[in-house]
Structures are given as structure tokens and as C-alpha cells.
Amino acid sequence: MAxxxxxxxxxxxxxxxxxxxxxxxxxxIHRTPIISxxxxxxxxxxxxxxxxxxxxxxxxxxxxxxxxxxxxxTHTANAQGAGFxxxxxxxxxxxxxxxxxxxxxxxxxxMPSNAPQAKIDAVTSYxxxxxxxxxxxxxxxxxxxxxxxxxxxxxxxxxDNYDIIAGQATATLELLQDATMxxxxxxxxxxxxxxxxxxxxxxxxxxxxKVVGCEPAxxxxxxxxxxxxxxxxxxxxxxIADGLRTSLGHKNFPIIQQYVxxxxxxxxxxxxxxxxxxxxxxxxxxxxxxxxGVAAALRHxxxxxxxxxxxxxxMNLNPFE
Amino acid sequence: MAxxxxxxxxxxxxxxxxxxxxxxxxxxIHRTPIISxxxxxxxxxxxxxxxxxxxxxxxxxxxxxxxxxxxxxTHTANAQGAGFxxxxxxxxxxxxxxxxxxxxxxxxxxMPSNAPQAKIDAVTSYxxxxxxxxxxxxxxxxxxxxxxxxxxxxxxxxxDNYDIIAGQATATLELLQDATMxxxxxxxxxxxxxxxxxxxxxxxxxxxxKVVGCEPAxxxxxxxxxxxxxxxxxxxxxxIADGLRTSLGHKNFPIIQQYVxxxxxxxxxxxxxxxxxxxxxxxxxxxxxxxxGVAAALRHxxxxxxxxxxxxxxMNLNPFE
Numbered sequence: 001m002a003x004x005x006x007x008x009x010x011x012x013x014x015x016x017x018x019x020x021x022x023x024x025x026x027x028x029i030h031r032t033p034i035i036s037x038x039x040x041x042x043x044x045x046x047x048x049x050x051x052x053x054x055x056x057x058x059x060x061x062x063x064x065x066x067x068x069x070x071x072x073x074t075h076t077a078n079a080q081g082a083g084f085x086x087x088x089x090x091x092x093x094x095x096x097x098x099x100x101x102x103x104x105x106x107x108x109x110x111m112p113s114n115a116p117q118a119k120i121d122a123v124t125s126y127x128x129x130x131x132x133x134x135x136x137x138x139x140x141x142x143x144x145x146x147x148x149x150x151x152x153x154x155x156x157x158x159x160d161n162y163d164i165i166a167g168q169a170t171a172t173l174e175l176l177q178d179a180t181m182x183x184x185x186x187x188x189x190x191x192x193x194x195x196x197x198x199x200x201x202x203x204x205x206x207x208x209x210k211v212v213g214c215e216p217a218x219x220x221x222x223x224x225x226x227x228x229x230x231x232x233x234x235x236x237x238x239x240i241a242d243g244l245r246t247s248l249g250h251k252n253f254p255i256i257q258q259y260v261x262x263x264x265x266x267x268x269x270x271x272x273x274x275x276x277x278x279x280x281x282x283x284x285x286x287x288x289x290x291x292x293g294v295a296a297a298l299r300h301x302x303x304x305x306x307x308x309x310x311x312x313x314x315m316n317l318n319p320f321e
Numbered sequence: 322m323a324x325x326x327x328x329x330x331x332x333x334x335x336x337x338x339x340x341x342x343x344x345x346x347x348x349x350i351h352r353t354p355i356i357s358x359x360x361x362x363x364x365x366x367x368x369x370x371x372x373x374x375x376x377x378x379x380x381x382x383x384x385x386x387x388x389x390x391x392x393x394x395t396h397t398a399n400a401q402g403a404g405f406x407x408x409x410x411x412x413x414x415x416x417x418x419x420x421x422x423x424x425x426x427x428x429x430x431x432m433p434s435n436a437p438q439a440k441i442d443a444v445t446s447y448x449x450x451x452x453x454x455x456x457x458x459x460x461x462x463x464x465x466x467x468x469x470x471x472x473x474x475x476x477x478x479x480x481d482n483y484d485i486i487a488g489q490a491t492a493t494l495e496l497l498q499d500a501t502m503x504x505x506x507x508x509x510x511x512x513x514x515x516x517x518x519x520x521x522x523x524x525x526x527x528x529x530x531k532v533v534g535c536e537p538a539x540x541x542x543x544x545x546x547x548x549x550x551x552x553x554x555x556x557x558x559x560x561i562a563d564g565l566r567t568s569l570g571h572k573n574f575p576i577i578q579q580y581v582x583x584x585x586x587x588x589x590x591x592x593x594x595x596x597x598x599x600x601x602x603x604x605x606x607x608x609x610x611x612x613x614g615v616a617a618a619l620r621h622x623x624x625x626x627x628x629x630x631x632x633x634x635x636m637n638l639n640p641f642e
Contacts, residue, residue, distance in 0.1 A: 056604045118601075240641055272641050280439075283377045283606040283634035288641075313604035317640055320561055320593045320609075 008074045009162035012255060013169065015205040018198075021070045021166040022173055028102050029065055032057045032171075034178045035310070039281040043298065049305050050297060051183065052278075053175040056286045056313025060122070062243075063171045063311050064095035064158075067194055070167030071156045072099040082152035083107055087133075087140035089115050090243055091312055092158035097128030108153050110144045112136075118316050159192030160249030169198030175307050176207040183209040185300065186307040187293040190215050190222045190263065191244035193252030195311055200259035209307065210261035214292035216241050217265040222248045226256060226263045240271055243289035243312060270295040278310075287315040329395045330483035333576060334490065336526040339519075342391045342487040343494055349423050350386055353378045353492075355499045356631070360602040364619065370626050371618060372504065373599075374496040377607045377634025381443070383564075384492045384632050385416035385479075388515055391488030392477045393420040403473035404428055408454075408461035410436050411564055412633055413479035418449030429474050431465045433457075439637050480513030481570030490519030496628050497528040504530040506621065507628040508614040511536045511543045511584065512565035514573030516632055521580035530628065531582035535613035537562045538586040543569045547577060547584050561592055564610035564633060591616040599631075608636040 009017060035052040055063040072084060083106025086096045093109040100107035107128040111120065112135035123130055133143040148155050157164065172186065186203060190196040190213040200211045215222050219237035231253050237245035248256070266274075274295035275288055286294075293308040300306065330338060356373040376384040393405060404427025407417045414430040421428035428449040432441065433456035444451055454464040469476050478485065493507065507524060511517040511534040521532045536543050540558035552574050558566040569577070587595075595616035596609055607615075614629040621627065 061604065275641075276638070279606055279638060283382065285600055285604040285606050315640070317597070317600060317638060319636070319638055319640075320596075 013166035018169045022170040025069045051179040053309045061314045062091040064091040067164035067167030068095035069099040071163040085153040087144040094122035097126035101126045159194030168194045169202040172199040172202035181305045183307040185210045187296045189292040192246040193248045197252040197255040213263040214296040223263040241289040264296045266295045287312045334487035339490045343491045346390045372500040374630045382635045383412040385412040388485035388488030389416035390420040392484040406474040408465040415443035418447035480515030489515045490523040493520040493523035502626045504628040506531045508617045510613040513567040514569045518573040518576040534584040535617040544584040562610040585617045587616045608633045
């Protein structure tokens with residue numbers, strides 16, 4: 001494995017890169033289950049079978065553990081003990097802290113000063129050092145650069161990184177391997193595009209499905225970029241799907257352009273309804289971002305075998321307050 | 322199977338009665354998984370292993386499907402096509418409607434006029450006929466008797482019934498069979514006592530654990546009855562654990578007295594904390610009643626192998642309103 005660690009990817013992950021990432025991270029991550037639900041299948045009508053990939057049950061409660069660990073393992077030789085740094089208001093920060101801990105290394109996480117306590121607790125529970133900054137993308141990037149200069153830590157971007165993309169691809173690789181039927185369409189939430197680019201590549205190499213990006217209409221930069229052909233940043237995203245508020249990554253965009261069938265936009269009402277349905281019918285706690293894939297799948301009543309990636313399960317619930 | 326259906330139980334279920342109930346219902350119910358969680362084990366400290374029996378993943382979202390189906394199957398010959406009736410504000414109503422549907426029979430469910438819409442929807446989704454009444458126990462019992470007279474349907478009490486108890490016992494039977502280690506204590510929520518009496522019997526016949534009833538301090542009639550030796554009804558139960566607000570059944574009480582080790586009382590604060598912990602760490606949606614078993618287990622840091630029955634997952638969540 002030591003040799004693999006010396007070579008972070010500098011181009012779009014190949015078939016072998018994704019298989020190598022899977023071999024590399026498999027000893028540490030869960031092979032999350034494929035969840036099916038008679039009640040959800042009935043809702044979808046027409047005998048369609050839904051196969052949910054339960055990555056809300058992944059280490060750290062999200063698929064992000066896959067990419068973060070793959071990046072940490074591939075960059076370890078370069079880090080020379082100085083550790084890793086990233087900026088994140090969400091699941092990637094906890095995932096990088098976890099990946100660093102698993103491999104006995106340091107993690108520095110830059111978080112906005114208004115980050116929710118649960119996210120702060122997650123990072124500290126894995127031993128990550130937090131640096132708070134103003135809640136703007138600019139402040140986050142500047143602060144991360146400063147930490148990088150001071151510590152010598154290697155910056156691991158949450159999604160705009162080929163090793164991250166190769167790691168996230170393993171969720172779809174496992175879905176394709178473990179679903180008991182051949183999938184015709186796979187629905188994947190899209191924020192920065194790490195999961196979607198990985199899904200599109202994994203399906204290109206190992207599957208025969210159409211891969212559909214699922215994005216809140218209130219944060220439709222991927223849809224705009226995909227359909228115009230020009231990278232367009234997100235503007236004032238106001239969606240409950242907090243994991244999907246980011247702009248598409250520059251490395252992710254061309255992969256998505258080439259290998260994704262289409263992007264579907266979901267209204268906030270559809271996201272809320274899909275969240276309630278999947279949680280009440282399957283008793284699985286998923287985060288609102290995961291509802292994007294479910295909501296899009298529920299629109300397609302004539303397609304036979306649908307895969308949906310339940311990307312995470314980290315959200316605060318306070319029903320008794 | 323036809324011969325078994327002719328004989329509803331008139332005494333405390335025997336070892337063979339519980340095995341027969343399990344054979345009878347197994348073709349229709351889920352063998353729910355044993356769930357373990359490294360994060361929950363760590364919380365409990367001292368290397369204790371927690372084994373959760375995931376009956377929130379059971380048909381109808383609760384263990385109640387077990388007892389209701391067993392009762393329906395054993396009473397079917399007597400029903401002569403007239404179907405079944407019960408009164409319930411909770412999971413038993415949906416479970417009886419489901420059990421009747423599975424066996425092609427009618428179900429009449431008496432519900433209080435203030436029953437939550439989700440419970441009403443569950444009953445109607447299984448084809449049950451609802452009769453609404455005033456929200457008092459007296460009105461519920463009178464109305465159920467009236468429906469019984471009008472229709473000839475057989476009344477299936479939610480818990481004060483030996484066939485129900487034998488059915489609920491199968492949850493603990495499966496826990497004992499499927500846990501990978503021998504359990505030293507099993508924590509079971511107690512409301513009417515169907516689940517707890519069944520657990521105590523199953524453990525008496527098939528296990529070696531101590532069985533502990535877990536009850537909200539705000540609805541401590543089982544604790545009072547158990548410790549005084551005199552059946553005592555519940556008074557003004559004000560607990561978030563809506564499934565545990567009922568008084569102990571008369572058939573359940575002596576079984577619990579004989580085979581249960583003790584009853585532990587949980588504060589509302591403990592229930593809320595345990596609910597948040599189990600939901601956030603395992604990503605499994607359980608209802609507040611299930612938190613009673615979790616909360617009690619979390620008190621016991623020195624015991625090695627603990628079983629906890631997650632009794633159900635039916636609750637309304639509206640985080641986006």
C-alpha cells in the first residue's frame with residue numbers, strides 16, 4: 001500500500017484508480033447496506049424497485065468518510081507528519097478529522113463561526129483542531145491557507161480533488177455490486193459534485209445505468225452549468241438541503257458534463273415530502289440532502305430498477321423542545 | 322396450522338406456545354436485525370456490548386404486529402368471517418388492521434377523536450374501519466363493545482391477552498437466538514406489559530438474562546404494582562413516551578411479578594437524551610417509548626452484554642415547520 005500512497009491523482013480517476021481506492025479504504029469503512037422498502041416501492045407504483053444505498057450508516061454518518069480517507073491515505077507520504085487541513089461547515093470536516101485519526105495523523109478544520117454545535121462536536125470527537133473564521137467562503141479559504149502555511153499541513157478540498165472523487169465513487173461501485181437487479185437509473189444528490197462525479201465514473205466503468213444529478217431548485221448552479229456548458233457559481237442558496245448549497249467544483253464539472261445523463265431540480269416542497277416519506281417508511285434517519293435523490297426517484301414511476309444514494313444522516317432533531 | 326387456529330390460549334403461554342406463535346407468524350413478519358453501534362458501546366463505557374433488537378423495522382413499524390397477527394391467526398376459526406375489533410390510540414390499532422388484512426379479514430378500530438392523523442392514516446392504509454369516540458378509556462371500551470355487538474367481531478385487547486403476550490414474546494426469542502453473545506440483562510419498555518411479559522417468558526424458557534422493565538417515572542404504575550404487589554392503575558401519565566402511558570394488564574401483571582428482575586424508572590430528561598443519542602448515533606428512527614430501554618441500558622456501565630428492545634419507530638417529525 002505504501003507505494004500507492006505516494007501518488008495523489010492528477011487526472012480523472014480511471015477504472016483501476018477507483019478499484020484501488022476501494023481496496024485502500026475498505027478495511028476502515030462500512031460496506032453500507034442496500035435498503036429496500038415495500039412501502040416505498042408501492043409509493044413509486046408500477047412495480048418499480050428502489051434500491052437505497054445506505055451511506056447515512058457510513059462512518060461519520062456520511063459518504064464523505066470515503067473520499068476523505070482515500071485522500072488522506074494517498075497523501076500521507078507527502079504530509080510527512082504535518083497532517084491535513086480543510087475548510088468545511090459540514091460533513092467533510094468531520095470526515096477529514098476521522099480519516100486523520102484513523103491513520104494517526106493531525107487534522108486542522110476551518111469552520112465558520114456560526115457552525116452548528118453538532119458539527120463542531122463531531123470534529124472534536126475525532127480529535128480535529130478547529131479554527132473558527134467569518135462565515136464567508138473567502139474567509140474560509142484565506143484561513144485555511146494561513147493554517148496550511150503555519151503548520152505545513154496538506155489541504156484536502158472537500159470535493160474539487162480527484163482522490164476525493166475516486167473515494168466517493170466507491171459508494172456507487174458498491175451499489176452496483178450489491179443491488180440484486182441491474183439498475184436502469186441512479187439518482188445522486190449534487191452539491192460540490194464529488195459524489196455525483198464519482199457516481200458517474202463508477203457507473204461508466206462498472207454499470208449500465210443513467211446517472212441523474214439531483215439538485216434543489218433553490219441552489220441550481222449544477223443544473224445551470226450542465227445545461228449552459230459554462231461553469232456558473234451558486235447564488236444565495238436557500239434550501240433545507242444544507243449539504244447541497246455549494247458550487248460545483250472545477251474538476252467535477254467536466255466529469256459530470258461527460259458522464260451524467262441529466263440534472264433534475266427539486267422544489268423545497270418535494271424535498272420536505274420525500275424526507276418525511278423515506279424517514280417514516282424506512283425508519284432510517286437521513287439528512288435533507290439525501291431527500292433530493294429520493295424525491296427525484298419518486299417522480300419516475302415507469303422505470304423498473306432505480307438506485308438512490310442516501311448520502312448522509314447528520315441533522316439535528318429536537319422534537320421535544 | 323388449521324388446528325392451532327382453533328385454540329386461543331386461556332393460560333400463561335408455555336415454551337411450546339411461544340415457539341408455535343413464532344412458527345405461525347414468521348411467514349408474514351420481518352426477522353428484524355440485531356443492531357450494534359460502536360458509538361453507542363463507547364458511550365456505555367467499560368467494554369459493555371449493546372445488542373439492539375430493531376423492531377422499529379417490523380411490519381407496521383412496531384413489535385405490535387407480532388402479537389396482533391398471532392391473536393388473529395389463533396382466533397380466526399372463531400371469528401367466522403366477522404373479523405376483529407379493538408380500541409387503540411397507538412400502534413396496536415394499525416397492527417390489528419394489518420394482521421386482519423394479511424389474513425383477508427375485517428378489522429374495526431375504535432380510536433379517540435383526538436388521535437393523531439398519522440395513526441388514523443396507518444389504520445386506513447391497512448383497510449381498517451375506524452369508529453371515533455370520546456378520548457376517554459371508558460368511551461373507548463364502551464364503543465368497542467358496541468361495535469362488537471353490531472358486527473360479531475372478536476375483541477382483541479392490545480395487551481391483556483395471552484395470544485398477544487405469546488406473539489410479543491417472539492421479539493425476545495429472536496433477540497436471544499440472534500445476539501452473538503449471551504445476554505446478561507435485557508431492557509424492555511413497559512406500558513400495558515404485553516412486550517415485557519412476553520420478554521420475561523421468552524427469557525425464562527430460552528435465556529439466562531435478567532429482564533428489566535423500563536418505565537417513565539411519569540407513568541410508574543408498573544413500578545408501583547411490582548413493588549407493592551398490588552395492581553395499581555396509572556395516574557395522569559405525562560410522558561413523551563406515548564406508548565407507555567397505559568396501565569399494566571391484569572394477565573400481564575403476575576407474569577411480570579414472577580419473571581421480571583426489576584423495574585427501573587426513567588426521567589423525561591433521560592428519555593429525551595437517550596432518544597437523541599440512539600437516533601443520532603445509529604441513524605435509526607425509534608419512537609420515544611423505545612428510548613426507555615436505551616436510557617436504562619446506558620445507566621449500567623459494568624454489565625457486559627446488554628439487550629435492548631427497540632419497540633417501535635412510529636412518531637411524527639416535522640423539523641421543517
